[in-house]
């Protein structure tokens with residue numbers, strides 16, 4: 334076996350062995366941690382709720398709502414759904430939003446604002462995609478029939 338052949342075989346193998354632990358670590362880390370954990374999720378959710386609640390076209394459901402408490406609760410909800418280890422014990426997302434009369438447009442606007450706040454906070458494309466893919470199917474439970 335020529336030494337050139339050995340180098341050609343061993344170099345990619347060595348590179349792979351160096352990269353594997355990093356790939357393993359990324360898989361092991363929960364989405365919640367990768368989003369920045371409690372402070373980062375709380376900040377993005379608080380900002381999103383404040384923006385929606387200040388917009389007369391989107392805020393009809395937020396009139397008598399304590400926004401700070403709601404941001405805490407949604408952060409807990411996100412933590413519970415992204416492997417953060419929190420326990421969110423409450424009604425289902427459908428029951429929570431039942432009767433609020435939320436429209437599809439309001440849901441889409443909420444998600445668009447959340448998306449731009451995730452961008453502004455420097456959240457990575459992968460993490461942003463994972464979170465938005467998790468929230469998107471909830472539309473059918475949040476929007477009024």
Ligand code: HEM
Pocket residue numbers: 385391394395398403406407410423429430433435439440441443468469471472475
């Ligand atoms: C995927 C998107 C959404 C998620 C994950 C979400 C999650 C939640 C959660 C977990 C609560 C319960 C808070 C608690 O435990 O008390 C809540 C309440 C609430 N949500 Fe949402 N929500 C979403 C979208 C929306 C949208 C689009 C609107 C309106 C434009 C909205 C309006 C409200 C209001 C007004 C409450 C308070 C209800 C009350 O206290 O009676 N949500 N949401």
